[in-house]
Amino acid sequence: MFDIYEEIKILLIRKRLSMRKAASKLRENGYTKIPKAGGLSNKFNKKTIRFDEVQILLDFLGYELVIKEKK
Numbered sequence: 600m601f602d603i604y605e606e607i608k609i610l611l612i613r614k615r616l617s618m619r620k621a622a623s624k625l626r627e628n629g630y631t632k633i634p635k636a637g638g639l640s641n642k643f644n645k646k647t648i649r650f651d652e653v654q655i656l657l658d659f660l661g662y663e664l665v666i667k668e669k670k
Contacts, residue, residue: 603653604643610660618643621659630655 611621622639633639633655642648657664 625659
């Protein structure tokens with residue numbers, strides 16, 4: 600099963616970013632919907648991140664989420 604939390608953590612590692620650093624950079628670039636550094640980590644730990652926050656994070660990391668029908 601696809602786990603978006605683990606996937607984003609892997610993408611952050613590949614970009615050499617911590618959750619805290621990514622949140623800070625996003626907020627510096629005007630993404631006010633992203634919680635402050637500690638808040639983003641908490642959302643991941645509690646698995647309560649919203650879909651729009653996932654989209655923003657993926658866009659920031661240079662990825663997009665594609666939903667397609669199973670074969």
